[in-house]
Each structure stands twice: as C-alpha cells, then as structure tokens.
Amino acid sequence: MVNTHEIINEEKIHDLLEKGKKASKKEILEIIEKARDCYGLTLEEAAVLLQIEDTQLLEKLFDAARYIKDKIYGNRIVIFAPLYTSNECTNNCLYCGFRSANKELHRRTLSADEVVNEARAIESQGHKRILLVCGEDPKKTHIDHITDSVSAIYENVDIRRINVNAAPMSVEDFKKLKAVGIGTFQIFQETYHRETYKKMHPTGFKSDYDYRLTAIERAFEAGIDDFGIGALLGLYDYKFDVLGTLMHSQYMDDKYSVGPHTISIPRLRPALGSALETVPYPINDEEFKKIIAVYRLTVPYTGIILSTREAPALRDELLNLGVSQISAGSRTNPGGYEEDDREATQFETSDERTLDEMLQVVCEQGHLPSFCTACYRANRTGEAFMELAKDAHIHEFCQPNAILTFKENLVRFASAKTKEKGEKMIEKELQKIEDEKVKAETIKRLERIENGEKDLYF
Numbered sequence: 001m002v003n004t005h006e007i008i009n010e011e012k013i014h015d016l017l018e019k020g021k022k023a024s025k026k027e028i029l030e031i032i033e034k035a036r037d038c039y040g041l042t043l044e045e046a047a048v049l050l051q052i053e054d055t056q057l058l059e060k061l062f063d064a065a066r067y068i069k070d071k072i073y074g075n076r077i078v079i080f081a082p083l084y085t086s087n088e089c090t091n092n093c094l095y096c097g098f099r100s101a102n103k104e105l106h107r108r109t110l111s112a113d114e115v116v117n118e119a120r121a122i123e124s125q126g127h128k129r130i131l132l133v134c135g136e137d138p139k140k141t142h143i144d145h146i147t148d149s150v151s152a153i154y155e156n157v158d159i160r161r162i163n164v165n166a167a168p169m170s171v172e173d174f175k176k177l178k179a180v181g182i183g184t185f186q187i188f189q190e191t192y193h194r195e196t197y198k199k200m201h202p203t204g205f206k207s208d209y210d211y212r213l214t215a216i217e218r219a220f221e222a223g224i225d226d227f228g229i230g231a232l233l234g235l236y237d238y239k240f241d242v243l244g245t246l247m248h249s250q251y252m253d254d255k256y257s258v259g260p261h262t263i264s265i266p267r268l269r270p271a272l273g274s275a276l277e278t279v280p281y282p283i284n285d286e287e288f289k290k291i292i293a294v295y296r297l298t299v300p301y302t303g304i305i306l307s308t309r310e311a312p313a314l315r316d317e318l319l320n321l322g323v324s325q326i327s328a329g330s331r332t333n334p335g336g337y338e339e340d341d342r343e344a345t346q347f348e349t350s351d352e353r354t355l356d357e358m359l360q361v362v363c364e365q366g367h368l369p370s371f372c373t374a375c376y377r378a379n380r381t382g383e384a385f386m387e388l389a390k391d392a393h394i395h396e397f398c399q400p401n402a403i404l405t406f407k408e409n410l411v412r413f414a415s416a417k418t419k420e421k422g423e424k425m426i427e428k429e430l431q432k433i434e435d436e437k438v439k440a441e442t443i444k445r446l447e448r449i450e451n452g453e454k455d456l457y458f
Contacts, residue, residue, distance in 0.1 A: 002217060004210045007251045008192050012043075013243045020047035028057055032064045035297035038071050046246055046298045050239045050290070058290060065293035065322040068300045074432070076402045077367045078303065078325040079355070080163075081127045083118050084334045085110050085149050086135035091204030093190070094275040095235065095268055098135055100204065102273030108334045109140045112152040119157040121337035125329050125355040126413035128371040128405065129161045131186065133332075136167040136206060143173040150180045160455065161373035163228070167205065168215030174222030183376045184261050185219045186228035187212065191235040192244025196280075200235055216252065226261040226376075227252070228305070233291065234268030234279040242291055246298055262303040262325065263295055269309045269350075285314055289321055296322030308351040315351050319365055328358040356418050359409070363421040368429050370402035371409060374457035396435070400442040401457045403429055407449050408456075 023031075031045045041049075052058055086109035089098040097105060110118065122130060132149060134141040150162050163184040164177065177185065191197050194209055201207045216227045229248060231241035245263060253259040267288065268279050283291070295304055305325045306318055315326070328351075331337050353361070362369045374397060403426055410422040426446070433439040438458070445456045 002214050004213050007213060008244055008247055010192075010194065013192075013240055013247065016044055016047035016243060017050065017239055019044070020049075020051045023048040023051070025054070025057065028052060029060065032057075032060050032297070035064050035300075036067055038068055038300045040300055041298040043243060043246055043250060046294055047239075047243055049294045049297065050242060052290065058286070061293045061297070062289065062321060065296040066320060068296055069322045069324060072300050073303075073324045074399060075367045076324070076370045076398055077319060077362050078129075078370045078372065079127070079328050079358070079362075080129040080131055080325065081122045081125070081327055081355075082131045082133050082165075082307075082330055082332065083115070083122060084133045084135075084332060084336065085115055085145065086137065086141045086334055088137040088140045089135040089204070090137050091206040092202055093204075093206060094200050094202070095232065095271065097271035097273055099273065099275070101275070104273045109135070109137075109145070110149075110334050112148045114335060115149040116152050116156045118335065118337050119153045119159055122329075123157050123159055124413075126359075126371070126409040127329075127355065128159060129163070129183075129373055130159050131163045131165055131327070133165045134167070136204070138167075138205070141167070143169060143176050147176050147180045150177075150182060154181065158454075161376050165228075168212050169218070171218045171221050174219045174224055177219075178223045182224070183373070184226040184228050185216070185224050186262070186264070187215050188230045188232060188264065188266075189213060189244070189248070190232045192231060192241055192248070193236040196236040213248075220256055220258075225256075225258055227258075228262035228264060229260050230262075230264030230266065230305075232266055232268055233283050233288070234281050237281055238283050238287060238291060242294060246295075249299055249302070259299055260302050262305050263299065264305040264307070265292060265295070266307055266309055288314075289318070292318060292322050311350045312353060316361055316365065319362065319367055326358070328353070329355040356413070356415050359414065359418050360421055363418075363425045368399075368402050368425060369406050369409070369422075370398070371405035372398065372401040372457065373405075374401045377457075396438075397458055399429065399433055400438055403442060404445055404449065404456050407446050408454050411449055412454070 028048060031048055035041055052061060087098045088107050088109050090100055092099045092101050134146055146166055153159050153162060161183045163186060164182045165186040189212060197209050229245060231245050249259045267283055292304060303324045304322055306323045307327050308330045359369050406422060407426060410419045414422060433442060
C-alpha cells in the first residue's frame with residue numbers, strides 16, 4: 001500500500017519554501033548557473049528559485065530557461081489539439097464548468113461516430129496528435145467509452161497519436177487503455193494542498209485525493225510508461241503547487257526511473273457556472289513566467305505544455321521561455337470543432353487563432369513547428385525516452401522528424417502564406433542536422449513528401 005504522504009510531504013514543502021526565502025543573491029546565481037548543465041535541480045534549489053522577486057535575477061532565470069530548452073529540445077514546438085468526448089460529470093469541482101451542480105451547461109457525450117467526426121475536423125486543420133479529454137461520469141465516460149473512441153479514431157482518421165486525459169482508474173482498466181495504443185496518460189492533481197483539494201472537490205469520485213494521486217502508479221503497473229501531470233494554477237499558493245508537482249515528479253523518477261513526459265501549466269480561467277467568483281490565488285504574468293522557468297531548470301527533460309487559456313501575446317512570448325508543446329485551434333466542448341456551443345465549454349479560451357495562423361507565428365519567432373509522433377511508434381517512451389532526453393540526445397531524432405512532419409503539413413494543409421514562411425524555415429533547419437547521412441536522407445524524404453507520400457519518420 002502506497003503511503004501518499006511520502007509522495008507529497010506538505011511539511012517538507014513548507015519548510016523548503018521558508019528556507020528558500022533566506023538564500024543570498026550569490027546562492028541564487030550559483031543555482032541558476034548549475035542548472036545550465038541541463039541535469040536538473042533539487043527540490044531545495046527549486047524552492048529558492050520560486051522565491052525570486054528581483055527583476056535582474058528573474059532575467060537571469062529566464063535566460064537560463066531559454067538556453068536549457070534550446071539545448072534539450074532545440075527550437076521545436078510540438079503542436080496538438082484537444083478533443084473533448086463528454087462534458088457530463090458526477091464531480092462538483094468548484095472551479096469547473098463541467099461540475100455536476102452547473103445547471104446552465106449544455107450536456108453532451110459523443111458517440112464513437114461523433115468522436116470520429118470531431119477527429120476528422122481536427123485532422124483537416126493539419127493536426128496529427130490529439131489529446132482526448134473525457135468528463136468524469138462513470139456511467140457515460142467509462143473505460144469502454146474511452147477505448148472505443150480511441151480505436152474509432154485510429155481506424156478511421158489519419159491521427160497518429162492519441163494521448164488521454166481521463167479520471168483515475170483501476171489497473172485492469174488501465175490495461176485496456178494500454179491495449180488500444182494510447183501515448184501519454186495525463187492526469188492533473190489540480191492542487192497538491194490537501195485542505196484546498198478537499199474544499200475544491202466536495203463531492204464525487206474526484207474528492208478522493210489519494211486515489212487520484214496514485215493513478216499514475218496503477219497506469220505503470222498496467223504497462224503505460226508515459227505520463228503527464230500538472231496543477232491548476234490559482235487554486236492555492238503557486239509556490240506550494242509547483243513544488244508539489246516537482247516532488248511528485250521526483251518520486252516517480254526515483255521509484256520508476258521515469259519522470260513526467262509533460263507538465264501542463266494551466267492558469268485558472270472563468271467558466272460558465274463556476275462556483276468561484278474570483279481566482280483564490282491570482283498569478284500575474286511575471287509569476288507565470290517564473291513558474292515556467294523553474295520547471296524548465298528543475299526538470300529539463302520534461303515537455304512543458306501551454307494551452308489556449310492564455311492570451312495570444314503572452315503565448316507568443318512564452319514560446320521563447322521554455323514551453324515545448326502548445327495546443328492550437330482548440331475547442332473545449334464536445335462536438336466543438338463541428339458545431340461550437342459556447343454554453344457547453346469547460347472554460348473560456350483566450351487564443352482563438354487557427355492552427356494555420358499559429359504556424360505563421362511560430363515560424364516568425366524562429367521556431368520549428370512539429371507534428372511528430374515518432375517516439376511513441378518507435379518505442380522511445382518511458383525509460384528509453386528519459387535516457388535520451390536527460391542526456392540531451394533526443395534532438396537527434398526530433399530535428400529531422402519535425403522537419404518531415406512540418407513539410408507534410410505545408411504540402412497538404414497550409415495556406416500560401418504559411419507555406420512560404422514554412423519552406424524558408426525548413427531550409428534553415430536542415431542546416432542544423434549535424435549528421436550528413438541523416439541530412440541527406442531527410443532531403444530525400446522531403447522530396448518523397450512533395451510527391452505525395454506521408455508519415456515518414458526516423
């Protein structure tokens with residue numbers, strides 16, 4: 001039996017944060033410099049960085065985050081879209097539009113055919129990876145609903161990787177999820193602070209803090225070795241929840257030699273029918289940037305996911321700070337890609353730009369858009385992925401694969417303006433491939449894609 005207080009030790013988190021306040025400027029600079037080795041930081045060191053308020057020190061922190069992101073991931077930005085299969089839920093999370101007490105919400109659970117239609121609408125934008133998001137109603141969004149949805153997409157749509165964000169489940173159900181070929185299993189603890197968690201989740205299965213916290217271990221027992229975590233920033237003191245997320249990461253890395261494949265950084269947003277009139281612990285943009293930087297320095301191997309919750313200008317700025325994955329052209333309600341019902345959404349989005357528009361922005365900022373799903377299909381997951389990412393070798397695969405998947409998007413989906421910007425970006429990025437044989441083969445495969453082939457990867 002897992003002692004969840006050993007996974008998240010609240011007393012230790014508070015002690016580390018208190019101790020972090022006492023660090024000198026010299027000590028802070030030494031920690032930032034150490035992080036540039038790209039081997040990560042301790043919880044003690046992360047706690048120090050979370051206390052930074054000085055503008056000059058923050059700039060040093062941000063510079064290090066940019067350096068580390070480029071060293072590990074290069075200038076690639078992985079792009080995906082969420083697909084909500086249901087907004088029916090038996091939980092009553094106070095902050096969420098899907099909560100059971102919300103009588104204003106238009107409720108809907110998609111059939112497998114409707115899920116396929118949504119996936120086709122997403123794929124028609126040019127997406128190749130989907131995050132399947134399911135409401136938490138055991139009668140409507142049970143494991144068969146999820147696995148049937150995943151199987152139907154794979155069988156009928158050219159979507160190459162489906163990651164799943166769903167309620168915690170039993171080992172047996174996780175085995176069913178594994179069997180249909182999902183990529184990453186994503187689950188958010190929302191807040192690692194037990195008292196706040198209890199307050200925010202008064203009823204429903206989600207009120208069980210411990211069962212949710214141990215979900216990833218049951219997933220590992222079932223053979224799923226890629227996981228994503230995160231806290232909903234704004235429910236409690238962000239310093240506590242960031243350190244809680246990192247403590248959870250460290251626990252998994254120590255026990256299984258696998259840290260989180262991704263960490264998401266959602267800030268609490270207004271939602272139709274939410275029980276919260278204000279954000280309990282507001283986080284300004286400068287603090288938000290600090291959070292991203294601390295994650296990047298502490299767990300450099302982890303992908304950091306930024307959603308369309310954030311405003312366009314800030315999203316564009318954060319691409320340069322350590323974010324490595326973004327959603328684009330998103331809808332947060334079931335059926336939203338075909339028929340957008342704003343009274344069925346989970347939360348308000350701020351960035352309404354289409355995928356094509358986002359690709360232009362990403363290129364203009366000097367980043368390479370990537371739709372790559374190769375690691376999942378070449379079994380570079382879990383511990384195998386961690387070894388490559390921690391040693392900064394993952395770019396040897398990522399660079400050519402990003403180029404190839406972006407080329408496919410340009411040929412099949414892009415507007416003339418995006419194609420012009422994209423072709424220039426590809427020419428530039430080809431020169432970064434150090435292995436001449438890989439570069440030559442990448443050029444050959446680009447020609448094959450131009451001639452109509454697709455799904456080529458290393």
